[in-house]
Amino acid sequence: MARRKKVYEGKAKIFFEGPEPGTLIQYFKDEAVDDGDRTEGRGVLNNRLSEFFMSGLNGVGVPTHFIRRINMREQLVRMAEMLPLEVMVRNYAATGISDRLGIPEGTALPRPIVEYYLKDDKLGCPLISEEHVIAFGWANQQDLDDIVALVLRVNDVLSGAMMGVGMRLADFRLEVGRIWEGDFMRLIVADELTPDNCTLWDLRGLDAEGNPREPGPLPEMSTELARRLGVLPSNVTHTTKPTLIN
CATH class of the missing domain: 3.30.470.20 (ATP-grasp fold, B domain)
Known part of the structure; x- marks a missing residue:
C-alpha cells in the first residue's frame, strides 16, 4: 500500500483519504468481519464481489457509495x-x-x-x-x-x-x-x-x-459465488457474466 493518511481501520477493511474531496479509498483485508480469522485472498474476493453488487445496484438506480475499483484490493468510494x-x-x-x-x-x-x-x-x-x-x-x-x-x-x-x-x-x-x-x-x-x-x-x-x-465454510462459499458470478479471472463455467435485474 502506498503511504497515505489512514482515516479508519476495522476488522476487515481500512479506509484512507481519497484523491478528491468527499472520497475515500477502501482497502479489503484478508480478515473476516465476524471472527477476525485470516484467509489468504479473502480481501481480493470481497473487493471483486462488493464491486459487482455495488455497481449493479448503482446501475438499477439504488444509490451506493461505490465509485470504481482501483486495483485487486481497493475501491474508490464516496465519503458518507x-x-x-x-x-x-x-x-x-x-x-x-x-x-x-x-x-x-x-x-x-x-x-x-x-x-x-x-x-x-x-x-x-x-x-x-x-x-x-x-x-x-x-x-x-x-x-x-x-x-x-x-x-x-x-x-x-x-x-x-x-x-x-x-x-x-x-x-x-x-x-x-x-x-x-x-x-x-x-x-x-x-x-x-x-x-x-x-x-x-x-x-x-x-x-x-x-x-x-x-x-x-464461508471461504468456499465466497469462492464458489465469485466463480458463478464470473468475477474470478479464470475457471468460469458460463460464457456471459450475469447482471443484476431490477
Missing part, C-alpha cells in the same frame, strides 16, 4: 456520514432468528423482515427496536421509512442475482450512510456487500423438503 446501525433483512429463518424465536432453520418467513442492530462491537451489536433508534437520535422516522424502502429494494436485486446462480439469500446485513447534494440529504448503501455479510445456501445443497444442508 455512517448511521450507527446494521440493518438486517431476513427472508428465511437462519442462525439468530431460529435460536431467538424457535423457528426451524430454513423456514421461509411470511415476508422479508427488517431488523436493526446497534453497531457497537463492545456491546456485541445488540438487536434494537425502531423506538430505540428514534429515541436516541440515531435516525428519525423518515430515515427509517427510507431505510426500509432502500434495503427491501436491495433485497429484491440481490435475491434475484443469487437465485440466478443457484443460491438462496437467506439473509444479509448492510450499513447505511448519509450524503448531501447541496441542501438535499439522501441515504445510500455503504461499507460492503459480500458473503461475509450474508447467509447463502446452495440450492443444490437442499434436502427433499427444501431445507438447507450444511453450506460449508
